[in-house]
Amino acid sequence: MTERLTTQSGAPIADDQNSLSAGARGGLMLQDWQLIEKLAHFNRERIPERVVHAKGSGAYGTFTLTKDLSEYSIADHFRGVGKKTETFLRFSTVGGESGSADAERDPRGFALRFYTANGNHDIVGNNTPVFFLRDGIKFPDFIHTQKRDPKTNLKNPQAMWDFWSLHPEALHQVTILMSDRGIPATYRHMNGYGSHTFSLWNDKGERFWVKFHFKTLQGIKNLSNEQADQLKGIDPDHAQRDLFAAIEDGDFPKWAVKVQIMPEADAEQYHLNPFDLTKVWPHKDYPLMEIGVLELNRNPENYFNEVEQAALAPSNLVPGVGASPDKMLQARLFAYADAQRYRVGTNYNQLPVNCPHASKPNHYQRGGAMAGTGCPFHGSAAGSAGDVNYGPNTQGGAAQQAQYAEPPMDLAGAMDRYDKTVEDDYAQAGDLFRLMNADQQQALFDTIAATLSQASGEVQEKMLEHFRQADVAYAAGVKAAIDARR
Numbered sequence: 001m002t003e004r005l006t007t008q009s010g011a012p013i014a015d016d017q018n019s020l021s022a023g024a025r026g027g028l029m030l031q032d033w034q035l036i037e038k039l040a041h042f043n044r045e046r047i048p049e050r051v052v053h054a055k056g057s058g059a060y061g062t063f064t065l066t067k068d069l070s071e072y073s074i075a076d077h078f079r080g081v082g083k084k085t086e087t088f089l090r091f092s093t094v095g096g097e098s099g100s101a102d103a104e105r106d107p108r109g110f111a112l113r114f115y116t117a118n119g120n121h122d123i124v125g126n127n128t129p130v131f132f133l134r135d136g137i138k139f140p141d142f143i144h145t146q147k148r149d150p151k152t153n154l155k156n157p158q159a160m161w162d163f164w165s166l167h168p169e170a171l172h173q174v175t176i177l178m179s180d181r182g183i184p185a186t187y188r189h190m191n192g193y194g195s196h197t198f199s200l201w202n203d204k205g206e207r208f209w210v211k212f213h214f215k216t217l218q219g220i221k222n223l224s225n226e227q228a229d230q231l232k233g234i235d236p237d238h239a240q241r242d243l244f245a246a247i248e249d250g251d252f253p254k255w256a257v258k259v260q261i262m263p264e265a266d267a268e269q270y271h272l273n274p275f276d277l278t279k280v281w282p283h284k285d286y287p288l289m290e291i292g293v294l295e296l297n298r299n300p301e302n303y304f305n306e307v308e309q310a311a312l313a314p315s316n317l318v319p320g321v322g323a324s325p326d327k328m329l330q331a332r333l334f335a336y337a338d339a340q341r342y343r344v345g346t347n348y349n350q351l352p353v354n355c356p357h358a359s360k361p362n363h364y365q366r367g368g369a370m371a372g373t374g375c376p377f378h379g380s381a382a383g384s385a386g387d388v389n390y391g392p393n394t395q396g397g398a399a400q401q402a403q404y405a406e407p408p409m410d411l412a413g414a415m416d417r418y419d420k421t422v423e424d425d426y427a428q429a430g431d432l433f434r435l436m437n438a439d440q441q442q443a444l445f446d447t448i449a450a451t452l453s454q455a456s457g458e459v460q461e462k463m464l465e466h467f468r469q470a471d472v473a474y475a476a477g478v479k480a481a482i483d484a485r486r
């Protein structure tokens with residue numbers, strides 16, 4: 001039998017097609033609550049889109065551990081070969097609005113959640129191992145140059161290249177962005193990276209620094225500028241369509257999960273700052289170690305509920321996994337949860353996609369907008385340490401667990417705003433350039449020239465000097481490509 005149509009408060013509706021009016025041709029009645037509820041709710045159907053990473057796609061999956069990491073970490077999902085942990089992964093572009101095309105040249109978000117037995121562990125990464133900046137204080141300025149100009153409401157190549165020309169630290173990521181990997185063919189055909197340096201710690205109180213890598217098992221596939229331009233018109237949602245269809249068809253995408261691990265003390269001696277997000281750790285120094293496979297195998301039932309409201313945050317760490325002194329990570333530890341509170345609401349962690357599926361939440365935080373549903377996976381109300389709303393207490397409420405204390409971390413130095421321009425910003429950009437074959441280098445030159453040629457002469461000169469520092473052939477190629485457009 002068809003279910004009955006009701007108002008939000010459950011009253012059966014007799015007629016949902018005709019508004020209540022005074023006479024057949026008369027005005028509408030204020031007492032038509034059905035109409036008012038429908039229109040009022042419709043007006044509130046959208047929440048603020050993410051200020052970055054607004055356009056995205058998501059799916060659930062499974063992480064299967066193939067190498068035990070107990071010697072490095074007490075994290076539940078990294079212990080016991082064969083252990084399976086439920087995951088959720090949201091892919092995205094960065095600069096475009098929520099309706100923008102999937103085929104933009106833009107980094108891709110790769111935001112992975114593990115629903116572990118000790119809480120949610122989120123790795124809010126990208127498809128690139130590095131980032132444009134190494135200090136979060138620059139992030140709002142940088143994003144302003146990537147989004148629309150405040151006056152023209154158009155993308156602004158001058159602003160973009162002006163900013164990059166003043167930030168040589170961006171050159172490594174700019175080189176990746178402008179390379180053949182700058183427009184992945186789909187979300188399935190690209191790698192993911194945790195990008196930041198995180199830490200692992202074990203039951204002996206030892207700490208290790210770690211980088212996470214997710215290598216696509218579908219193979220890397222990219223779009224040329226021409227293919228992307230065509231696709232943006234034909235199917236602006238092609239990556240969403242591809243991911244959803246693949247999972248629906250049972251063709252589950254997979255990534256090999258790998259880590260690079262550095263003993264805590266090595267960081268002091270290493271020839272580069274291992275907490276600088278503009279740098280990779282070269283594989284020859286710290287080889288990749290395969291630890292498992294990530295598979296996406298379940299589409300969300302409702303895009304808005306589960307993908308738009310998915311609220312991942314790098315601050316979602318679990319015992320055995322910690323942060324590092326990476327300055328960008330430190331800024332993101334604050335910024336993401338703050339953005340989710342603004343965007344979704346104070347109690348965003350009670351929504352089914354966000355609450356800890358495999359670990360019952362028990363705390364003394366109470367109230368706030370939309371409180372009360374709790375985590376549906378545990379059949380309990382919010383917080384739910386019984387009726388008592390303070391801790392510690394003598395009434396059997398939830399108690400702290402000293403065995404999960406993170407080992408102390410030594411810090412040194414005077415408080416100051418340190419000038420970070422002393423780092424080498426060019427070597428790794430040059431290494432990447434020299435990895436490319438002649439066709440890839442030519443495509444890089446042409447792609448850079450397409451927008452750099454629209455920037456002022458002064459900015460072009462500054463950029464050419466940066467390219468020169470990375471590799472003289474890099475600068476010569478870009479210059480020739482700009483000249484060819486004149």
Ligand code: NDP
Nearest residue numbers: 129176179180181191280281282283284428429431432435
């Ligand atoms: P390796 O020769 O050991 O590895 C090169 C890496 O570059 C591979 O991981 C490869 O990914 C990746 N790569 C190839 N083309 C591109 C591209 N257009 N954009 C982004 N990544 C690409 O090198 P090293 O470890 O010594 O590093 C050399 C350079 O490689 C670095 O400066 C960095 O730019 C880049 N790189 C390094 C990574 C690292 O963690 N060490 C990770 C990614 C890039 P794949 O294996 O999937 O083909």
